[in-house]
Amino acid sequence: MIRYFVLSTVVLGACATYTDQTAQVRNKLIHGQTTEALQTLESSSIASRKRDEVLFRMERGMLHYLSGNYDRANKDWERSFRRSEELYTLSLSNTAASLAVSEDMTDYEGEDHERVLLPIFSSMSWFSTGDLNAALVEIRKAYNLITKLKLDNEAESGRIDGFPFLVSGLLYEANSNWDAAIIEYRKALKFYQRSPRDTFKGVIQLTADSLWRIAEFRNRRELVEELEGAGFSRPADDLRTLMAKGEVFLIVEGGQSPIKVPRDHTVQHNNGITNVSFPAYQAITRANSSTRIFCDGNECDRTAKASDIGALAETALEKRRLRDFAKLVARIAVKAGTQAMIKKQFGEAAGLAMMLTNVATERADTRSWTLLPENIQIARIPVKPDIPVKISSANTNTIQGNLWTVKVPKGKKKFLRLRTMY
Helix, strand or coil: CHHHHHHHHHHHCCCCCHHHHCHHHHHHHHCCCHHHHHHHHHCCHHHHCHHHHHHHHHHHHHHHHHCCCHHHHHHHHHHHHHHHHHHHHHHHHCHHHHCCCCHHHCCCCCCHHHHHHHHHHHHHHHHHHCCHHHHHHHHHHHHHHHHHCCCCCCCCCCCCCCHHHHHHHHHHHHCCCHHHHHHHHHHHHHHHHCCCCCCCHHHHHHHHHHHHHHHHHCCCHHHHHHHHHCCCCCCCCCHHHHHCCEEEEEEEEECCCCEEEEEEEEEEECCEEEEEEEEEEECCCCCCCCCEEEECCEEEEECEEEEEHHHHHHHHHHHHHHHHHHHHHHHHHHHHHHHHHHHHHHCHHHHHHHHHHHHHHCCCCCCCCCCCCCEEEEEEEEECCCCCEEEEECCCCEECCCEEEECCCCCCEEEEEEEECC
């Protein structure tokens, strides 16, 4: 009987959630202490838990990325992506094996949006170094995953938005692969237009303008007419005008993604009680959806929201609820049976200890990629070729500052990115 009591006491005392365990990391990042945040993460128990390998590398990769250590970020994200793919394949055949195990004790393979964002962030990381070919390799990985998860036919499901296709279009355009860019911009426009009204109003216009310029340049009159029929107008600058300039693609990663917290309920049954716990998202902050951009001190553009990661996270969690509920029912049945057996063989006290253990071990899985931004914004900024220009943002609450001096050659694209915390 004593050993059951000790077990229940130990388990009850070990109920810190993943969100609790990563709180210090997020707090240091909020204060711009990326080095300290990295040290805290690497010295935590998460770093050594095999079941959290995918998540640990997601988080550490983001800290490297935010520190400008793009090679290290890409290495972590590549290993995270490969492990996630392995776990996904295993989960398709081993679902029944985990029915009696609390979700937070299983290997974390990532939510749909997290898995898609892994190669997308890797692509932006490579783009930041100027390696377009490596960036396109990551985009293709994202595409293969989107197809595998059957997200490419779910424009209205909210499980994916147009951002992967928009980034792909920008990359192909930067590489002068016009026909591929047309395909990507059309996909991006389809997904953005089917999102909730006005959510992506600004980026819809940006995408339509990008598509119009290339369609006109390639003499694709049917596409121009398609855009006209959808209510779009010819952009002020055509592609040849833009190619006579330099251009900056600016990405703003805004705010902090919502975090998962447990929502507990008690279920009574013939053999006692069992704790039922589901994860729910809790917003940390709602970042602005647009950021003012200045060129040499004068406002020259505003970003448009291109991805609502907070909304994608909520949708991913809703998708999982039915699956998790089925597992929960199975676990309650197993635990109730075990509790009844312990009570019968060892008496009331042992049964009570087992009941306490059951309550403590039924915990919500609050694991998530907590260092993601809340949204992603984008701007396309034409600049005079080969002339240094100072570009800054109105939001000063950024990691790595918010001021660049850039010189972009004629017809070339320069990729810039910044992370705001509010």
